Structure formats: structure tokens, C-alpha cells
Amino acid sequence: xxxxxxxxxxxxxxxxxxxxxxxxxxxxxxxxxxxxxxxxxxxxxxxxxxxxxxxxxxxxxxxxxxxxxxxxxxxxxxxxxxxxxxxxxxxxxxxxxxxxxxxxxxxxxxxxxxxxxxxxxxxxxxxxxxxxxxxxxxxxxxxxxxxxxxxxxxxxxxxxxxxxxxxxxxxxxxxxxxxxxxxxxxxxxxxxxxxx
Amino acid sequence: xxxxxxxxxxxxxxxxxxxxxxxxxxxxxxxxxxxxxxxxxxxxxxxxxxxxxxxxxxxxxxxxxxxxxxxxxxxxxxxxxxxxxxxxxxxxxxxxxxxxxxxxxxxxxxxxxxxxxxxxxxxxxxxxxxxxxxxxxxxxxxxxxxxxxxxxxxxxxxxxxxxxxxxxxxxxxxxxxxxxxxxxxxxxxxxxxxxxxxxxxxxxxxxxxxxxxxxxxxxxxxxxxxxxxxxxxxxxxxxxxxxxxxxxxxxxxxxxxxxxxxxxxxxxxxxxxxxxxxxxxxxxxxxxxxxxxxxxxxxxxxxxxxxxxxxxxxxxxxxxxxxxxxxxxxxxxxxxxxxxxxxxxxxxxxxxxxxxxxxxxxxxxxxxxxxxxxxxxxxxxxxxxxxxxxxxxxxxxxxxxxxxxxxxxxxxxxxxxx
Numbered sequence: 330x331x332x333x334x335x336x337x338x339x340x341x342x343x344x345x346x347x348x349x350x351x352x353x354x355x356x357x358x359x360x361x362x363x364x365x366x367x368x369x370x371x372x373x374x375x376x377x378x379x380x381x382x383x384x385x386x387x388x389x390x391x392x393x394x395x396x397x398x399x400x401x402x403x404x405x406x407x408x409x410x411x412x413x414x415x416x417x418x419x420x421x422x423x424x425x426x427x428x429x430x431x432x433x434x435x436x437x438x439x440x441x442x443x444x445x446x447x448x449x450x451x452x453x454x455x456x457x458x459x460x461x462x463x464x465x466x467x468x469x470x471x472x473x474x475x476x477x478x479x480x481x482x483x484x485x486x487x488x489x490x491x492x493x494x495x496x497x498x499x500x501x502x503x504x505x506x507x508x509x510x511x512x513x514x515x516x517x518x519x520x521x522x523x524x525x
Numbered sequence: 526x527x528x529x530x531x532x533x534x535x536x537x538x539x540x541x542x543x544x545x546x547x548x549x550x551x552x553x554x555x556x557x558x559x560x561x562x563x564x565x566x567x568x569x570x571x572x573x574x575x576x577x578x579x580x581x582x583x584x585x586x587x588x589x590x591x592x593x594x595x596x597x598x599x600x601x602x603x604x605x606x607x608x609x610x611x612x613x614x615x616x617x618x619x620x621x622x623x624x625x626x627x628x629x630x631x632x633x634x635x636x637x638x639x640x641x642x643x644x645x646x647x648x649x650x651x652x653x654x655x656x657x658x659x660x661x662x663x664x665x666x667x668x669x670x671x672x673x674x675x676x677x678x679x680x681x682x683x684x685x686x687x688x689x690x691x692x693x694x695x696x697x698x699x700x701x702x703x704x705x706x707x708x709x710x711x712x713x714x715x716x717x718x719x720x721x722x723x724x725x726x727x728x729x730x731x732x733x734x735x736x737x738x739x740x741x742x743x744x745x746x747x748x749x750x751x752x753x754x755x756x757x758x759x760x761x762x763x764x765x766x767x768x769x770x771x772x773x774x775x776x777x778x779x780x781x782x783x784x785x786x787x788x789x790x791x792x793x794x795x796x797x798x799x800x801x802x803x804x805x806x807x808x809x810x811x812x813x814x815x816x817x818x819x820x821x822x823x824x825x826x827x828x829x830x831x832x833x834x835x836x837x838x839x840x841x842x843x844x845x846x847x848x849x850x851x852x853x854x855x856x857x858x859x860x861x862x863x864x865x866x867x868x869x870x871x872x873x874x875x876x877x878x879x880x881x882x883x884x885x886x887x888x889x890x891x892x893x894x895x896x897x898x899x900x901x902x903x904x905x906x907x908x909x910x911x912x913x914x915x916x917x918x919x920x921x922x923x924x925x926x927x928x929x930x931x932x933x934x935x936x937x938x939x940x941x942x943x
Contacts, residue, residue: 372942390858417817420832425811 336477336502337363338486339462340495341470345371347494348471352377354493355475360486363474366466385450389443396438400431460503470496530779530927532919540915547909550902554579558902564642574644577637578892579906581645584630585738586759586884587910588623588680589730590877593763595620595687596726597794599719602690605712607937608790611782613929614922615770617694619763620687622917626910627680634676634738638669645892647744659745667741675737679729686722693718697931708933731756739884742891746824750809755887757805761798761849762880764791765873770918772870779927782939785864789943792863795876799853802880806846827890837895841886848879881907 342348348365352374355362362378408414409421419426448454466472473490477483477500487498554560558572594616601609609616643650647660648667654660660667693715697703703711735755740747748754768791774780813821829843830836852875862868889897929935 386860417815425807425814428807428811 334502334504336481336483336500337462337474338477338481338483338490339499339501340473340475340490340493341463341465341497342473342494343470343496344494345471348473349374349377351473351490351493351495355473355489358489360481360489361476361478363476366462366472366474368467368469368471371471383450385443385446388446389439392442393435393439395442396435397431399438400434401427404430460501462501462503463497474501530774530777530923532923533777536915536919540912540919543908543912543915545912547905547907547912550905551909553905554902561640564640564644571644574642575893575896575898575902577633577642577645578888579903580633581637581738581892582884582888583906583910584626584633585888586762586881587907587914588626588630589734589755589759590762590766591619591622591626591914592683592687592726592730593760594767595623595683595690595722596730596760597763597767598690599722599726602715602719603723607934608787608941610929610932610934610938611941612767612771612780612787613694613932614925614927615774615780615918616763616767617691618918618921618925619766619770619914621691621921622914623680623687624684625913625917627684629910629913631676631680635673638672646741648741663744667737667744672737675733679734682725683722683729686718686725689718690715690722694929694932695925697929698926700931702931703933712933730759739887742888743824743827745820748809748813748821748824750805750812754802754805754809757798757802758849758880758883761795761802762877764794764798765876766914767791768795768869768873770922772866772873774922774927775866782928782935784941786941786943787938788866788869789860789863790941792857792869792872795869795872796853796857796863799849799857799876803846803850803854806850827894828886836890837897838886838890841882845879845883845886848875849883852879 340351342351348371352362352365356379365374365378367374404427405422408423413421416423452459462474463470463472473495475486475490477486483500487500490498554576558576560573560576562571562573564573597609598613598616598620637645638649641649643653646667648654648663649669654664665671693711697711730752732752735752736747739755740751768788771780771783771788771791775783810825813825826836828836828838830839836842853872856862856868857872862872885899885903932938
């Protein structure tokens with residue numbers, strides 16, 4: 330897992346119109362944007378950040394056809410091989426009657442599969458504690474987190490963000506990637522960094 | 526802004542070529558198929574039946590298809606939709622063909638009903654109805670007078686209410702940008718007329734008109750799903766027709782505000798309503814298959830046949846499912862396809878053809894029975910209708926500005942992002 334403790338320079342923006350050119354300039358300057366946290370979905374931000382298109386829907390399609398084949402296969406086996414019943418004189422292989430169930434299983438498999446895949450991709454699970462770069466990311470600020478490497482001069486980067494229009498800039502150390510049930514350690518780390 | 530559009534000469538050639546081809550097919554029908562031969566008991570499935578059945582299939586289909594684009598305008602207006610404004614003049618142009626095809630359809634229907642063509646509508650046979658318990662019960666609805674009046678009212682109101690919507694839209698071009706108050710009033714009157722149209726659309730296309738025009742061919746049989754099924758069929762074809770015209774204009778360098786985002790949304794409509802059509806098609810089939818009542822299954826026996834002997838429309842029936850469900854489902858599912866101008870064009874043509882075939886198998890089994898043809902005559906008559914649509918829509922597009930430039934929601938459409 331690509332986890333570990335990393336240093337981030339975090340800038341808070343309060344306007345979409347400022348955020349978009351800032352994202353563009355930060356990328357142009359060669360900094361690596363870890364993520365931009367927004368209170369609501371911002372149209373076009375994924376393009377501006379250069380994120381690749383999600384493969385969630387491809388996964389959804391695969392789950393769906395798995396559901397389709399499971400339903401059709403299972404029902405054919407039961408009604409033609411395992412336990413054939415005469416239901417109202419209908420043929421044993423009663424395809425029309427199976428379509429609603431096939432449809433339901435298709436939807437069920439793709440829905441459940443996609444939710445779980447979504448959680449995996451976003452690294453969400455019970456007891457996983459995520460680092461919050463800024464509490465107001467869920468309220469009224471757009472929070473851009475830039476990942477620092479050994480070579481990053483974070484003072485320069487902070488100035489850069491300030492000039493790009495960030496209202497608040499700071500440096501944070503956070504764990505990234507997967508970790509389960511590490512509530513205490515993460516909180517200690519947060520306190521150390523903030524100094525309280 | 527280049528808003529004045531001149532039809533390219535190729536378009537005009539195709540328009541008149543198709544109309545001439547259609548007229549030739551029609552003349553062939555008049556001469557070779559003896560459409561005015563007296564109707565006897567033996568004329569079921571004869572040449573004259575074929576003539577009127579083909580005309581009924583095409584006039585009903587193309588009228589409902591062009592009418593569907595006005596329905597699209599009205600529902601998006603009522604939903605306060607903004608994304609469609611950049612291409613709104615295209616469905617308007619298509620719906621402006623309603624009076625022309627409406628008159629043709631009305632003439633065809635009246636010719637069938639008032640010349641007493643019992644080979645098309647069995648309920649026209651008064652002697653048979655008097656002895657028939659089922660048809661007697663339906664005779665309050667299935668009779669010449671009601672058929673005539675309601676068909677006239679339906680076509681007339683589609684035309685008049687649609688014309689009101691088009692006039693409102695064109696009026697907005699005359700004055701400059703609307704201020705807040707004027708804009709609000711204008712949107713409100715649009716909403717009122719759109720609601721009137723939609724309610725009337727529900728009373729006609731989504732219920733009575735398919736019962737009268739098409740379901741009554743199989744006079745004893747009925748299905749509560751039938752009108753929705755017909756509506757879904759024509760609406761998805763109507764959206765495909767809109768897509769073809771939008772892509773055509775975009776190819777000619779017009780409709781500058783229409784982007785892939787708008788195409789994507791049209792593609793979604795084509796995809797979603799193909800699936801909706803299948804849902805109704807299947808529900809109708811499965812309920813009848815499951816309950817297995819002879820008076821209900823006979824509709825499908827006439828088409829697919831029984832387990833022992835496949836019916837005369839077996840192939841067409843399943844081709845229908847392939848063209849209208851499997852192809853749109855599997856091809857239009859991908860986002861990239863819905864944003865690809867070429868692929869949407871191909872799928873739009875395929876969907877319109879598929880639903881034309883669907884109407885073919887709705888009309889033919891109850892009329893010509895097993896003596897069905899898909900010959901030049903069957904393909905020639907729709908050419909006349911396509912030609913008329915191209916002529917009428919082309920006329921509207923050249924006479925009026927291609928963008929509703931003062932529509933209050935135009936900005937919303939310009940920055941539309943799917």
C-alpha cells in the first residue's frame with residue numbers, strides 16, 4: 330500500500346473562480362496535487378486536475394453481467410436439472426418468467442458491487458479514520474492539498490498558493506493510504522502537528 | 526453569429542428525390558394493388574388490404590414520431606429544463622410537420638373507416654358486431670363517428686397547441702434580450718401552454734389514439750400496456766430524429782452552442798427510452814404468456830406462433846427485439862459512444878428503422894396476415910413521409926433563426942456540462 334506519513338501544503342480557497350486558475354497554475358509549476366476537497370461537486374474540476382476517468386462504471390458492468398449469468402444459470406439449473414416442477418403447464422425452461430428475477434439480480438449485483446468498489450477506491454471502511462485537511466471543506470471552502478517531496482521547498486510553495494489566491498495556507502503532516510482502527514495514533518499525530 | 530441557414534443543394538435533392546420515390550410507390554400501389562376494389566370476405570390479406578395497411582402503418586408511425594418532438598419541448602419546458610435551449614429550434618422544426626402529415630393521416634384513416642374496410646378494422650362490420658358480445662360491448666368506443674371526431678380533435682389540437690408553442694418561441698426573437706419580469710412572464714406562459722399540450726398528449730398518444738388507430742385492428746384483443754408501448758416506440762424514434770437533424774446542422778457549421786454535452790444528453794434519451802420501450806414490450810408479453818388466456822394469447826400466436834409451429838412474423842418479431850433493445854443497450858451504454866457524432870447518427874437511423882419495423886408487426890398480422898411483404902412498395906411509402914419531414918423541417922429551419930437567442934435559459938444551455 331502506498332500509505333505512510335507525508336507532508337502536505339494545504340491551501341484554502343473561497344471562490345471557484347480563483348480555484349480553477351490556481352489548480353491550473355499549481356499543475357503547471359510542477360507540483361503534485363494530492364486532492365481538492367470541496368463542499369459540493371464542482372463541474373469540470375476533475376478535468377482541471379487532470380484526473381483520469383473513473384473505471385467504476387466498467388466495474389459496474391462486470392458486476393451486472395455477473396448478476397445476469399448467476400440468475401439465469403442458477404434458475405436454469407434448478408428448474409431443468411435439479412428440481413423440475415410443472416408450473417401451470419409451462420415449459421421447464423420458462424425464460425419469460427425468469428426475466429424479472431434476472432433483472433433484479435443484475436441490478437442488485439451491480440449496485441452492491443459498485444458501492445463496495447466505490448468505498449475501496451475512496452479508501453472508506455468502518456473504523457478508518459481519515460485525516461481532515463480543513464474542517465470547512467464540508468462547509469464553504471475549497472481545500473487544495475499538495476503533496477511535498479524531499480525536494481519541495483514548502484515556504485516557496487506556501488507563497489505560491491498565497492499568490493494564487495488562497496485565503497489560508499498551512500503545512501500539515503498526515504498519514505495516507507489504508508489503515509484500520511488506528512484512531513489514537515492519528516489523533517496524537519494531529520495534536521503534535523498543531524501543537525495542542 | 527451566423528444564424529441564417531440555407532439548405533445545401535444535396536439536402537434539397539434528397540428531399541425531392543425521396544418525395545418522388547414515395548409518390549412513385551404510391552402510384553404503383555394505386556395501379557397494381559387495386560385499393561378501391563370492393564371489400565368482401567375474401568379480401569382479407571388481398572392486395573388492397575396490403576395497400577391500406579401499409580398506408581396506415583406509415584401515416585400513424587410518422588405522425589406520432591414528428592409529434593413526439595413537440596412533446597419533448599413541452600416536457601422540458603415544464604421541467605424548467607435549460608440544456609435543450611441551444612438546439613430547441615430543431616424539435617420545433619420537426620413538429621412543424623405535424624399539420625402536413627396530420628392531414629395525410631386523417632385522409633388515410635377516413636378512407637379506411639368510411640369505405641368500410643372490414644379487412645383492416647373488423648369492428649366496422651356492423652353485422653358481425655351485432656352478433657359479437659365482445660365487440661358490442663366496445664361499440665360505444667369503436668364506432669365510425671367517435672373514431673372520426675376524436676381523430677380530428679387529436680390531430681387538430683396537436684397542431685394548434687404545437688403551433689402556439691412555436692409562435693411563443695419565435696416571438697422571443699423579435700424583441701431584444703428580455704428583462705427579468707418579461708422573462709418570467711414569458712416562461713410562465715410557455716409553461717401553461719406546455720402543460721395543456723402534455724395533458725392532451727396523455728389523453729391521446731398515451732391512451733386513446735393507439736387504441737383507436739392500431740389496437741382496434743385486433744378488435745377483440747386488448748392490452749393496457751399498448752398505448753405506453755406505442756408512445757415509447759415513437760418517442761425514442763422522435764429523439765433519434767432530433768439527433769439526426771442536430772448532427773446534420775452541426776456538420777454544416779450551424780448551432781454553435783451545441784456541443785458534445787448536448788449530444789450526450791440526447792444519446793441518454795435514446796438509450797433510456799429504448800430500455801423503457803423494452804420494459805413495456807416485455808411486460809405486455811410476459812403477463813399474457815403467464816396467464817395464458819386464449820383470447821389474449823392470440824395476439825402473440827398471430828405473430829410468433831406456438832411452440833409447435835412458428836408464426837409468419839417470428840423473424841420480424843425477434844429482429845424487433847434485437848434492433849430496439851440489444852443494439853441500443855449494448856452500444857449506447859458507453860459514455861464515449863453517446864458523445865460520438867458518427868455513432869449517434871448510426872444508432873439513430875437504426876432505432877428509427879427498428880421502430881418502423883415494430884409498427885409493421887403491430888399493423889400487419891391483423892390485416893394482411895401471413896401474406897406479408899417487405900417489398901419496394903413497403904419501403905417506398907415511408908420515403909414519401911421522410912421526404913415530407915425533410916421538406917417541412919428544412920423550410921422551418923431556413924425561415925427562422927436557428928438559435929432562440931433571447932431565451933432566458935440560453936446561457937444555461939451554453940455552459941451545459943453533463
